[in-house]
Amino acid sequence: MSAAPKRNATPTSRRRFLQDAARAAGACAVAGMALGKLATDARALPAQAIRPPGALPEEDFLAACIRCGLCVRDCPYDTLKLAELGIEGPATGTPYFTARDIPCEMCDDIPCVVACPTGALDHGLTNIDDADMGLAVLIDEEHCLNALGLRCDVCYRVCPVIDKAITLERRHNERSGAHAIFMPIVHSDHCTGCGKCEKSCVLPGEAAIKVLPRRVAMAEAADHYKLGWEDRNPMVDDIIDLPDRLPGPGTDNLAAPGGYLPDGMPDPSMDGGFTPSFELPGTGGAGQ
């Protein structure tokens, strides 16, 4: 019975088949676009949802994480949660944590990464100090107690990478004129984004120091910028070079070996003397 339509495939039935196929393809295209929109929207990870240690960059993460929650189960501090639909921002079912609630305690054996069956949490991460969950930022200098000139220091004290990830920098207190301000300064090359500082900030409600994703928290230096006090060589390859000028009148290197006298003749006193082997047009002689 079921084979009957195949046996007598008339032009009509073939046309109907093609119509059905076209309709199905059209419906799938519409549904597919809706699904694609959902999938691309999901990449907009909210700034305060922090992925677990070793998480791949967001666009790779959504291809890798199967939302099994094994990382959540193996976190001894109940740091991680799976996002719930319509309640938290990350893609539904993907793991994240909120630093102000429960930060990552930076376990030495990184059980969350070990538990991940897919590598959405990169198994290449074996030293938790290399983790890069985000970057702490002292976001509210108007309320941070240290920035106001008091000695709170709590965020600094709790940092698992104290004195590397976060330091206290002594500044003059302009307001009192007589005291120091110990500014908490976070250093991006050591901060793991664990969120211990944010969790511990003594202010009620929001913390003055917050972990943000690096894509939000960090600017990027242009390729040719140099910090002169770190690198004495002012040259930047391919962009800034020493001027290509011939020695001669009007330049500042007349006294240099092989330089010229004001009348344009080579300095005879110069050891070895020097005669340019070419002439520049229109000067009647060498030099410019």
Next chain:
Amino acid sequence: MSEKTALPVGQEAIRDKGWWMAHRFLILRRVAQAFFLGLFLLGPWFGIWWVKGNLAGSLTFDVLPLTDPFVLVQGLVAQHWPEMTAIIGALIVGVVYALIGGRVYCSWVCPINPVTDAAHWLHDRLGLAKGWQPKRGTRYWVLGMVLVVSALTGTIAWEFVNPISMLHRGLIFGMGFAWTFVLAVFLFDLVVSRRGWCGHLCPVGAFYGLLGHGSILRVSAVKRSECDDCMDCFAVCPEMHVITPALRGADEDTPIILSPDCSNCGRCVDVCAPDVFKFTTRFDTTPAPARAVRRNKQRQPEASRAA
């Protein structure tokens, strides 16, 4: 049409075989569904961590990894090469379902099945029209669409909407508004399309169906000559088109239901009073003569009890 079709579905079977024999696979199936869900809930509810994770990926007794192969395939087309653990887990799951029937997942494990079964029960109770019935191959189109979207967006696309994981993960890890997806499926099956979700659209079912294409475990209409045309099997089967070729086949046609759409739910075995159906393997060659009678009669339209 036989006058027996007037009896409520399964009445005859209950009368002839007793209530238990007329419901055993239904009951076993509910027990299995509760068991598999319960295993996952032991941890979060009672602190007994035999099984961690959810249907997408899990770890049992800290040694046995299991991964949903469909989720992994989407990850692969989204160009993520997973760690070995996930691959091994998917292979184990894949091999098991390839042997026992891919859609065994649908009827014995999937937590959405009780939802759509409930919708179908209510649908019957209210006597609603069957509504929109998508074409047979629609689920494969949906499956293809999911893979294309996964590839284009570089994400595991179906997991953004999959009502199965919404429900399963929701029960285990916290639901949020994920129940809206479950309610949507229920209402869809109830008022838009009878048996619409599991029977026509769900790409997970389509994937598992393909996976179990050559499965060993099968239902066979081995005593088809004793069929008395009560049509109860068609009425209870969630994929009734799979029954016809086996039950109504000629002598030389196999009585084994070979369609990958059959979910091995065993409901047809339950409701058949003369015990036409039984579970067997695809290699079973027990002779099964076709029905001798009613050759001259007009054949029943296969889905006469459908609405």
